[in-house]
Amino acid sequence: MSDEHFPLHDAASAPDAKPAFEQAEQTFGMVPNLIRKMASAPALAEAYLSLNTLLQQTSMSPTEQCTLLLTVSRYHDCDYCMAAHSMTGRMTGVxxxxxDALRxxxxxxxxxxEALRQFTHAMIEQRGWVDEATQQAFLDAGYTHPQMLEVILAIGLKTLSNYTNHIAGTPVDEPMAGERWTAPGA
Known part of the structure; x- marks a missing residue:
């Protein structure tokens, strides 16, 4: 899609998205192109940022959060999110x-x-209908039943951004250019 349908908004072109721009600036130190694209539907931008904040409040460590986000983005072949979470993951010590394995x-x-990656992949691929053996493998690795629900939160968060990037053609922000990723076969 062209920028005509999904422009890279700023506060002037999407005044209803001003709260999302302010939150993104506070969270990321910039307004990422993802939020600029989502600003065509300000509620989407706010939902994404809210879910992002909630994911950070889960019991998952930063490395586990990065594993979740990259696993979902890789499954959905999202070039933008693969670059973003590769960069932020490395910056936070993953x-x-x-x-590299996730990419x-x-x-x-x-x-x-690896158990987290496999469980997350199974959740997406099987649309939540994960069998008892897959659930037990996740638990045997040291995770809990509540953490199964935290995986669902991460899947929801990334589905919002991955799908937005697919239809809006979100360009990778300059700070993450060094982590560009292209889906196999693209």
Missing amino acids: PDGVV EDRPIDDPKL
Whole structure:
């Protein structure tokens, strides 16, 4: 889609999105292109930012949150979010080996993170109808039943952004250009 349908808004062109722009600036130190695109529907931008804040309040560590976000974005082949979460993951201390494995859709060496990746993938692929064995493998890795619900929160958050980026053609922001990623076969 062209910018005609989904422009990169600013506060002047999308005054109803001003609260989202302010929150994004406060959260990210800038207004990412994702929020500028979402500003065509200010409620979407606000929902995304709210869910992002809620994910940070879960029991998942920053590395586990990054694992969730990259797993969902990789499954959805979202170039923008793969770049964004690769960059922020590395900035927050997620080991390069974890980020690289997630970008390449290969197993993570850490068994607990790998269980999180597999469970998240199964949740998306099976639309939440995950069998008992898959649930038990997640629990056996050290996760809890409430954390299964936190995985759903992350999937919801990323679905909002991944789908927006797909239809809006969101360009990668300059700060994340070094982490560009292209879906296989694209």
